[in-house]
Amino acid sequence: MLRRVLNWMGLKKGHAAEEPLLEADELARWYARLPLEQRRELSRELANRVRPEPPPGSLDALPAVATGRVVFEHDGPTGPIPLHHLKVELWDRDFGTPDDFLGEGFTDAEGRFAVRYDPASAGVGDLPDLELRLFEPQHTFAKNGRVVEHWRRIGTERGPDDFAGLEYDFGTLRLPYWEYDPTTPLARLLVTEEGTPPTAYAPGRALAMVKAVAPIELVKRQHLLQSRLGKSPSLEAIQGDYPESMTRRLERESPGSTRTDAFFGERLLNGMFSTLLDGDPELPGDASAFRLYFPWNAYEQDGSHCLPDVDIRLRLEDGRLLPTRIILGMREPGATAPGSPVTRRTFTPQDGAGWEAAKRMARVSATLDTELGNHLGQCHFNVEQYAIAAHRNLRLNPLRWLLLPHLREVVLINHSANGFLIGPTGYITRASALTPRAVETRLVHLLGSYDWKGFTPKTPVCEGHHYAHCAHLFWRLIGEHVDAFFAEHGAQLEAQWREVRRFSDDLVAHSAPAFICRYLRATVPGKPAPWFARSERMDLDAKAAEPPPRAVSPVTHTDTPQPGEMDALRQLCCYVIFFATFRHAWANNLQWEDAGEVLYSCLGLRWGKAGALSSEADLDVAPPPDDATEMLWISWMLSKTRYGFLLANEEEDVHPRFVELLRAHASDFAAHGLDIRTVSSRINI
Numbered sequence: 001m002l003r004r005v006l007n008w009m010g011l012k013k014g015h016a017a018e019e020p021l022l023e024a025d026e027l028a029r030w031y032a033r034l035p036l037e038q039r040r041e042l043s044r045e046l047a048n049r050v051r052p053e054p055p056p057g058s059l060d061a062l063p064a065v066a067t068g069r070v071v072f073e074h075d076g077p078t079g080p081i082p083l084h085h086l087k088v089e090l091w092d093r094d095f096g097t098p099d100d101f102l103g104e105g106f107t108d109a110e111g112r113f114a115v116r117y118d119p120a121s122a123g124v125g126d127l128p129d130l131e132l133r134l135f136e137p138q139h140t141f142a143k144n145g146r147v148v149e150h151w152r153r154i155g156t157e158r159g160p161d162d163f164a165g166l167e168y169d170f171g172t173l174r175l176p177y178w179e180y181d182p183t184t185p186l187a188r189l190l191v192t193e194e195g196t197p198p199t200a201y202a203p204g205r206a207l208a209m210v211k212a213v214a215p216i217e218l219v220k221r222q223h224l225l226q227s228r229l230g231k232s233p234s235l236e237a238i239q240g241d242y243p244e245s246m247t248r249r250l251e252r253e254s255p256g257s258t259r260t261d262a263f264f265g266e267r268l269l270n271g272m273f274s275t276l277l278d279g280d281p282e283l284p285g286d287a288s289a290f291r292l293y294f295p296w297n298a299y300e301q302d303g304s305h306c307l308p309d310v311d312i313r314l315r316l317e318d319g320r321l322l323p324t325r326i327i328l329g330m331r332e333p334g335a336t337a338p339g340s341p342v343t344r345r346t347f348t349p350q351d352g353a354g355w356e357a358a359k360r361m362a363r364v365s366a367t368l369d370t371e372l373g374n375h376l377g378q379c380h381f382n383v384e385q386y387a388i389a390a391h392r393n394l395r396l397n398p399l400r401w402l403l404l405p406h407l408r409e410v411v412l413i414n415h416s417a418n419g420f421l422i423g424p425t426g427y428i429t430r431a432s433a434l435t436p437r438a439v440e441t442r443l444v445h446l447l448g449s450y451d452w453k454g455f456t457p458k459t460p461v462c463e464g465h466h467y468a469h470c471a472h473l474f475w476r477l478i479g480e481h482v483d484a485f486f487a488e489h490g491a492q493l494e495a496q497w498r499e500v501r502r503f504s505d506d507l508v509a510h511s512a513p514a515f516i517c518r519y520l521r522a523t524v525p526g527k528p529a530p531w532f533a534r535s536e537r538m539d540l541d542a543k544a545a546e547p548p549p550r551a552v553s554p555v556t557h558t559d560t561p562q563p564g565e566m567d568a569l570r571q572l573c574c575y576v577i578f579f580a581t582f583r584h585a586w587a588n589n590l591q592w593e594d595a596g597e598v599l600y601s602c603l604g605l606r607w608g609k610a611g612a613l614s615s616e617a618d619l620d621v622a623p624p625p626d627d628a629t630e631m632l633w634i635s636w637m638l639s640k641t642r643y644g645f646l647l648a649n650e651e652e653d654v655h656p657r658f659v660e661l662l663r664a665h666a667s668d669f670a671a672h673g674l675d676i677r678t679v680s681s682r683i684n685i
Contacts, residue, residue, distance in 0.1 A: 063118060063166055066117065067112070067169050068172070069113070069172045070082070070088075071172060072174070072177060074182070080172065083177060084395070085107060086135065086395065087106055088104060088106060088107060089135065091130075092128035102115070102117035127163060130158075130159030130160055131157070132157040132158075132159060132173075133153055134157075137151060137400070138151065138152050139404075140652040141652055143656055178388055186381055186385070187381075187384065187388060187389075188384065200412070204650055205409070205644065209641050215243075216242060216633055219633075220632075223238055223625060233625055242636065245596025246593040247593075264322075264362075266464070268292065268321060270466045272588075272593065273370050274468075275374060276537070277314070278292070278532055279532070284529075288317070289315055290313070290461070291312065292314070292366070294311075295309055299438035300337065301433040302435055305605065305606055305607070306361075306433065307604065310365040311328075312325075313326070321461070321462070324348065326359065327347075328347070328361060357615065363601045366601075370587060371421075374587045375587040376417065377446035378583070380414050384414050386507065387411055389503050390407055391407070392503075393502040398496075403577075405651070405654045405682065408653070422439050422440075423439075427630060432603040447512040449516075451538035451552055452576070456536070457472050459472075460472070467586060470582070471578075474578065475578055479570075486566065497561050507552045508552050512550070512551050516548075524540050525540050525541045556568070580682055585678065593639075595631070596639075606623075642678065645678070654681050662676050
């Protein structure tokens with residue numbers, strides 16, 4: 001109705017008001033039928049249209065002024081933190097009629113504002129009832145790449161009624177805006193129990209969630225109800241009630257194919273497990289020898305699940321990555337303390353059933369490491385720290401147009417993960433050997449090893465390393481997009497460098513301490529280690545200092561860019577976009593393929609009556625029915641809830657140049673098995 005009123009008045013954007021389309025009494029009736037919030041929106045929409053723009057310098061002559069300062073709710077180490085460059089509007093509150101716009105301005109670098117106004121703007125015989133409204137900028141892109149700005153209200157402060165003076169000081173206003181959670185060692189958003197996050201999902205995302213989950217929600221509920229009634233379904237029945245996963249389909253078509261050594265290696269290259277491969281330290285000169293190591297004994301465990309250290313040695317043969325040796329550091333059943341004594345057991349393909357059990361244990365270990373590392377840590381929580389710092393600081397700097405489309409919903413889905421996946425009742429805690437304290441410690445260690453500085457995707461180890469080929473192509477296209485953006489907006493980026501400085505300061509101050517394990521401290525920094533892959537890792541030599549520096553490196557320390565700092569900012573932007581889009585999509589979208597069969601891969605194997613290294617037929621080792629159905633539900637939900645695609649650009653907030661650049665290379669991605677249309681623009685699942 002609001003839009004119809006505006007159109008009828010001839011005052012909608014792009015329309016000329018040559019003559020009124022409604023009589024005054026008709027317009028009044030339509031206006032009276034609008035809800036209060038829409039009447040306010042209408043008044044704001046019309047404010048700058050029914051009054052001519054004041055001539056330059058005329059605002060200084062207005063007789064009255066409202067002043068104040070806006071700061072964050074929570075202080076920093078040296079006191080209040082200014083909220084810079086917010087839009088501030090001053091209004092006269094009215095009841096039953098439109099509020100009257102009095103004036104506007106912006107907070108300065110220290111959060112201070114001064115809005116000059118004419119009290120007569122409140123209307124004849126009416127003294128203004130002052131109200132301050134605070135706004136943050138939003139944007140969309142037109143098809144030609146032009147930025148379209150609009151404003152979102154984030155706060156309101158009521159002033160006095162019938163104010164007759166000419167100067168009013170609102171004082172220091174504390175705004176609870178993108179605050180850091182002081183209770184966690186990670187850079188997480190503070191959302192109080194009674195509060196809501198300072199952002200929201202796009203409407204279409206909720207529909208996508210319902211569409212993905214509805215078919216399997218009743219399946220899970222039925223299984224859980226059966227368990228409560230003492231009639232738990234079998235794992236085979238549970239598996240059969242869900243859609244057919246990739247491994248189940250392949251097993252139906254070719255029994256045993258997904259348990260082969262070749263399939264094991266292929267999924268480490270191209271599955272959801274895709275991770276960085278080090279060289280084999282025992283064969284440092286052999287470019288075909290690789291190693292994956294998962295040090296789980298460093299963490300507290302629950303004693304009922306078996307989670308040994310896993311050391312996998314692999315070799316590239318005829319273009320295929322094959323496991324050659326698996327070394328398991330096994331605790332005694334029931335051992336819970338970090339660093340418990342272990343017995344190392346080595347398995348090779350000649351060990352028959354033992355080899356198959358060791359591969360399964362390694363596959364489960366890789367799944368847990370992927371969920372905590374590649375997925376939750378490196379994408380979700382890593383990107384969240386950039387999202388908080390960006391929202392707190394980027395408003396006038398055009399960097400906001402480049403980064404915020406890729407940071408817009410990550411804090412929301414991460415907030416859901418606090419109880420859903422991690423914490424005392426989280427699924428990862430319940431389904432794996434790691435205790436809540438161990439999960440938190442592992443995440444702190446992981447976040448302590450992530451840095452934008454020096455990052456490049458890993459080099460493909462063979463032609464069939466499709467993940468790495470796609471990653472390098474995507475990284476190159478991000479670089480072209482970011483370079484074009486910097487060429488277009490470089491002057492304004494430099495002019496608003498103080499926002500970059502504060503963005504960088506927040507990132508560094510709230511990142512985890514740099515973490516380098518004892519093994520790497522003893523063997524890598526300052527010494528040649530050709531087997532250790534450096535491309536995706538932080539600079540270990542720089543981070544090995546004591547006390548440990550912060551994991552995230554600063555972009556700048558000054559309010560004006562110094563030599564090399566614009567290049568550093570480019571690198572940071574590429575890094576953030578890469579993990580918020582391609583890297584997350586790869587790990588997340590393949591969940592159902594690689595974690596859609598309970599007996600193939602899960603988050604934890606139990607100590608069974610015959611030990612943990614038994615066959616798949618030993619269901620004492622497998623997840624219990626409740627965990628099994630929840631695992632399948634989660635894997636399906638994560639893989640199939642898709643909204644916010646880069647190429648669809650539903651919110652039109654991504655620069656169309658990037659969209660077209662990716663679309664132009666769709667066939668190159670398809671050659672390595674990636675449908676570029678399935679890559680999201682941000683992390684929202």
